[in-house]
Amino acid sequence: MIKKIIIGIIVVAAVLLLFKYCDFKKDNEDDITYNTNLIQQQIVNVGKLVVTEGHFSEVITYKNQQKYLMNMVSFEKKALIVVNADVTVAYDLHQMKYDIDEKNKTITIVSIPKEEIKINPDIKFYDVEQSKLNPFTGDDYNKINKSVKANLAKKIEKSTLKSNAKNRLISELSKILILTNTMGWTLQYEGQVVETEKDLGQQLKL
Template sequence: MIRWYFGFALLVLAFLAGAYITREYFKSAENRVVNETAVVIAEKFTDVMKLVAVEGHFSEIYTYEDYVGWSWFPLRKKALVRVDAKVSAGFDLEFMCLVIDDDSRTVYLSQPPPPSILSIDHNLQYYDISQGAFNVFSASDYNHINAKAKENISIAALSDGTLLKKASLQMYHIIDGLESGLNSIGWNLEFTPMEPALDEFYGPELVSVQRVN
């Protein structure tokens, strides 16, 4: 009988201790103070001539696992990440040339470059992170996961081919609209594989020149 009372008393004490610890935890959570500091520095601005023709949205489930020797919990770190990305594809117009011939009422446009991926905006959501006592995550691990997730999105966007095909089709529609607009005012649009012959032709400059026979 004494043992029964003693066991019951221990059970009650354990329950009260658990209730006290839980209450103190939530109390401390309510009084928690988070300090955050951010310093944003504008380092460099660069002029670009890029045309975004199409955007694609991709989702990825990325699993990262690292261990040495044995895949045993104390020696293993693992993360399950969902990646949502917006991939912009289009054209870099930096080396395109546009020349206007007033005499022949013709606009000469160099062939546009092939489409490419211009930017990838991605967001990572960590669904599960586990790490062992002897193998923990570091800042370099998170940087690696971020870079690898972005690389996987880029590879998927390029291997699929749909994004770049849509970008090419969009460029075709843009040029077709430009040609129709020029024809409506009595001008012509011609493509040429010309290379810039004058300094003022470098870059996507709008230049008016006399016709050279």
């Protein structure tokens, strides 16, 4: 009789432990699912177009000469060109690729889109001089437009516009870093752990 009672107690205890284990496992799974959803939502919030704007101006003198009769006669055209350009440097974070490892509580940034630079110049001509034998043509305007954009590209490289855009990008990505740190997850990029915003800038090579 006592033996049956002991066996019964053991069976009941085993059943209770089994239920408790199942509840614990369920709570664990619910917690992982909640954390994963929260992280995915944060990435969605970060996944937007980060745009930094700048304005540049320059003055160009354009000259072209057409020669005839063994270079004895020439016809020149020239103009003073004033350029005002709005420039944007953008990172489309909708294109960012990432991987979430729920088991190891790790987010890996797989790739970040390259910056997109858009130059919108407003070109105005002043002091235009031309002749019927050497007038301004579509080819001249194409050359001028190409030259303007090349000069502006050099100015952009020497300016702080691109670095400002990169700082804004890091600021956006830091929102993911803050959340992972708060939740006890790990953020990685190219096999390295990102622990601080400074790490983020260095490891993303920005």
